[in-house]
Amino acid sequence: MAPMADHDPMIPRVAHVRRKQRELVDVATLEIDAGEFFFAPGQFNMLTVFGVGEAAISVSGDPADPSRLVHTIRAVGAVSRALTELSVGEPIGLRGPFGRGWPMDEARGRDVIVVAGGLGLAPLRPALYRLFAERENYGRVILLYGARSPQDILFRDELEQWRGRLDAEVEATVDHARGDWRGNVGVVTKLIARAVFDAPNALAMLCGPEIMMRFVADALGDRGVAPERIHLSMERSMKCAIGWCGHCQFGPVFICRDGPVFTYAQLRGLLATKEL
């Protein structure tokens, strides 16, 4: 590993892929050998495939284990595709961690509703690890997950483990399913109506497609959760990751520097603005 990143946040250090797991057809989890790596749940790194480019990817591993830096990546563009095609032992550029993550301290003592859609479960996984590791610090813990189909469910084994916990409610739903699927089918917002939580004292963490987060935030608002307590992780094209370049500007905020996690109170007006 090159040590330069300590003094220049724009220069990636070189790490290596230690382990790789194919999660779905187009999704892979990379464990990166980066020495001791500390991050807050919800933060992201800039990952480089040398000769291809750099992309912002949320950390999806356990914040309590700094020896394992884990990213879960979906192949949607040239860089992310190249990242998912890296093999064990290959070099990878690493800058970070960046951004403001999930409000774990604010969540203490409250019911916590985590709503994830598709790959949005990956940036929420560190928060879930923290919630479960420090379970006594929180009220009810509810995880609601929406996916495209049963075949597209991310971290399926882990979801099953969490579903087996007596101190959490875990529900998944899919948009489309064959008749042999025995789970829920329908939009994830429907699960909110069924969930039991103390709305005035609840805090929500949302990550997924923007349109899903809008509907979920409104559904939570209808249940009585304050917009200031609904937190969303946003995604935009990020380049510098430190608020210099403006690529990820979203109205008055930069997603990389001021987020990626914001409250719905901060974003509601902006999300209603077309093509922003």
Place this chain on the structure above:
Amino acid sequence: MIEGLEHIVAAHAFFAGLEPSLVALVSGCAKNARFEAGKYLFREGESADWFYLLREGRVALELRDPARGAVTLQTLGPGEVCGLSWLAPPYRWSYDARALDNARAIAIDAACLRRKSEADPRFGYEMMKRFMPPLIERLQATRLQMIDIYGAHG
């Protein structure tokens, strides 16, 4: 028997807050129903003579596609209404409803409810206010499912 049903109808989330005289009108068209897991509440193409207020268990709404077999469109659970095709002509189910678990429901005679709605517009309007939200909700959910928000562009 009727008193018991009235209590059950009044306690169902779908009829929350319905005034007692209107609960009595609904209950006059209602009976209890049970379905073992795997049994069909109704089938595509059949006349929509009954619909169901689910009390226990989940139900899958399915379409049969020759290429893919049964496709689940939506699952419903306790507190929800199963079956909306009875609301508008030709009163025919356009999908199957299959119990995923052992299910209990209040079965409501659709023709009976339509008749009472015609006879008493206040009752009919109250029914319309109850059935419109799930209709709209399912329309909106279908739109979201159609645009494939978790697809590659998501």
